[in-house]
Amino acid sequence: MLAVAALSARALVDLAALDGMAVVALDVFGDADTVKRAAHWHPIGTPGRLEIDGTRLLAALEALARDGDVDGWIAGAGFDGRPGLLEAGAERLPLLGTGGGALRRLRDPRAFFAALDDLGLPHPAVSFEPPADPAGWLEKDAGGSGGWHVQEAAPDRPAAPGRYWQRWRPGLPMSATLVANGHDAVVLGFNLQTVRPVAGRRWVFAGIVGPLPVPPAVERTIVRAASVLARRFDLHGLASLDFLLDGEHAELLELNARPPASAELYPEVGRGGALRAHLRAVTRAELPPPPPPPRVLNGHEIVFARRALVLDDIAAARIAATPLARDWPRGGQRFDVGDPVCSLAAAGADAAEVLAALATRREALLAFLENR
Template sequence: MQAIAVAAISARAMAEAAASDGFKVIALDLFGDVDTRRAASRWLPIGAPGSLHIESESVLAALHTLAREGEGGEPVLGWIAGSGFEGEPELLEEGAAVLPLIGTAPAAVRRLRDPAAFFGFLAAHVIPFPQVMLQPPEDPAGWLMKDAHGCGGWHVRHAPWSMDEPPSSHHYFQREMPGLPMSATFIANGRDVHVLGFNEQTVRRFGTRPFVFCGAVGPVPVAEDMARRVTAIARTLTAEFELRGLCSLDFMRDGDAIGVLEVNPRPPASMSLYRMPAGSPGVMQAHLRACLDGELPPPVPSHAQEVEGIEIVFAQQPLQLDAAAAQRLAAWPGIRDLPEAGQRFDIDDPLCTLTASGSNAQQVRARLNEGRERLLQSLETKA
């Protein structure tokens, strides 16, 4: 059994997918949730849960340990970087020198997260995107400030912007575009792509943060022309930036118009919405084949799949999870990222993730919303 490491702010989805594909998994993340540890043969912490920030020293120490010791007497094939590494190309480079990185190269990640390079490429190739400025606009009305090194939408601000220091080279300003936030989940081999499907994203306001990522629903149907356009954009970006493995393309949809927001050059949260057809490799096996062998899943007729959804549940008040509350959560239908008893949460800390399925996106959203409200009410009334 081959051993691989998966690293992210939360590595549970990658760990479960890799274990399901027959790998021995070492998980590196901030939380060490019950189901993450269940899927992995070993868990190594790489940061404090409440920080939502990966500690470089902890990552490198963990990778050195795996490179030196292996796992269960077997060498570790490499490591896969997930959410939280988008703005850390130097860390990716240092980590890749210790243990092979199975994914998009750090140099490509650096270019993707350089606003001038990324949006300059889009403009040169007439790929639609909401207007971008690298300096604060004179009239900030209708503009957003973003951090190209951020993830999860926590970095997005409306005008007027509250900053402790002047904007850095990775901050940029973007016209707010009306419409529905969406994404395309795809597998890339550096030249071409295999699109798994399209998703509707769930974003909500948290205080001064208007667009925090809270989940996704997919696959959802889109018009053939739009699917063709978005796929062509993903293919163009893959060839330019040599994207490899599981990725996602975030965009706004306003009627027939689209506006590209960013590319996530790593396994996205939406990967957990997809099951490969019977007889095909799973999503993590497909990731490795694309990265290591340049092999994409073969084109297949669309297979029947229910619409799936994920919803991150955030704490609405400070709490400490006692044993009784932990047991209630463990028995909750469709729960993932299950915290251990004794864990403390501040307001807006991620508590867990709910999942649901149904025949259409509206039904799935309703089930997720109902589940979230019932779960939070349960914790409030029985805390």
Template sequence: MNARAPRVAVAGLSARMLAQSAARAGLNVVALDIFGDRDTRTHAGMWFDIGGEGLSIDRARLYDALQHVARLPRMLGLVVTSGLEPLAIELSRAPGVPRVIGNGAQSAAVRDPRRFFALLDDAHIAHPDVRFTRPADARDWLIKRSDGCGGTHIEWARELDDTPPGAYFQRLSRGRPMSALFIAAQREAVVIGFAEQTTVSAHRLPFIHAGSLGPVTLPRDTAARIVDAIETIVWRTDLTGLCSLDFLLDNDTFQVLEINTRPSSTMALYEAAWPDAWPRGLIGAHLDACLDGELPHADTALKRPPLIAGQRVVFAPHGFVASQAFSDACFADPACHDIPLPGARIDAGMPVCTMMTTAPELDLLRTALDSECARILQRIRNH
């Protein structure tokens, strides 16, 4: 790494993906997250612990770290990922911290459910039924907090008596969970591609994010209508940089669920499946859009690369403490990411690592991911 290269700070619950992409772009990386995974520290020259109780970010530790980071030389700014949604606007206005490279105040237009679903209705963009008061019969309804991520903000409405602040009700709808990754600048957007999302159920949380597969090819007309919806939303909200649209796909119809106004985990799929298209990583494209108003060429997007990539989170079947041998074995495994440091305590049901691989076809990719995850689970059982 060039010691004189610009610096960028990346922050979230897990900063590994952004740190990896930024290092590929030739940047000096400062990572702030709650895990401090082994490969995160490999890609980042500096790491700050911003962990709170459980799987949460401690606001005071975050601001202490950011004030230190802001004083580092050649600091371009801060790129955030999942976990910092509640602080997006606050961080963009806070003194003494690096400037946010991405969405600040404009994120409210899509993160505030009242504004967002009103926008969709006005633009005639389909979405599941939404209510802001409890339905009389809540059996087929979800309750969602607008400041959450990764499925941890979604619960069955029938299992909650109270409505948390900022929450809303959404009717359970049919369809395959999908996402569209896009880059926006100056009220224009380029869609990078579509990915299939996978979820698991955990306790009272029915839709915990567990991975993704992509890019996947959609029928031309369906893809065109989704692209048109994204372009309409970006025109009306002035979103900037890497964002993603979550939606349900049912045959040739789609319903919008939400927008993530920051780089999402699916960006890793496109970098893995089509590395030649993104020689500076997608974070390089994010910086170009946010700092210079430049978008990638449209002919780079929505083309079928030679490979499809998949990533899947491995959850601990039982609690254990990662040994040196376990961490070393994962670190030597090219398919393994988000690798725990020796001595890390991982409780039952918590994420252990993320497995990622590529294949020329979707069925082969699923088989390969099954094999990779089974190998890690056996390694945990033998631990």
């Protein structure tokens, strides 16, 4: 048996179920569908903090190692800026994925953008000192994720470890879902990211749709980037490469070295599903063939609270009964403005159809929750 650990482990639990695997889930939220579908669930944080508690995580991994029923663990979202915690976890139970040392190098913005320059890969201009004129610049934190760390540059922000500035550039926010084995990588497909303002932050990741076609020149650039970066940064397993798509041109933004949210868009990867492909890449260095063209597009998005909410049992049951609702919260939970309440999924013939279905379902659900 395996364990999966993340801020929310629901997607990893579902991916495991598609491959016929039962897993132990370690996460912060303890959503009802996660607990229902996992073999066991262990809390590793408090939902309102949106952060993994390192002490609780390590205690849970130690307990699983002592019990002897779990062979290893997969790390999902929540570890992006915490390579030391990955390393400590791997000392207690084998980590099945990119290691902490590799993540430390990858999340060093000086090392990452120097590698892009060395490999001839395009990216927006970056600076490690505050720009004299902040207009047209974004400030980012290399340890952040989900867009919560992105903000417009301000004149009073000094340089700091992990902090860097990046030129704002036009384009659609995209990602490539990939599987790597430390020497090479296979791109499974390309995805359109939904980014919207949430709780005072302008560029928060809210959802994803795919797989989508991209221009041939862009496909060649991203496929090459995935391969050379997998080798340069010793990537193992599922990962995603974020980029901006502007017509026939792409500029790389960042690389997430863990199973991404977009993995759910790829239920068939080689001989099995996305999580099976992850494990084969990690344990056997085996990469899947590129998947065939999709028969349908899929998408999902996070529903964020627009105002403070207290969820009663009736509302929790309504969410659980909503078609294609995921990450079911429990009755009695409190949500502040900007807190994730649940997520929704949809399918369609094209991205516009999927996005429209998601928007309709989101607005209907929020209207119900806000008018009780």
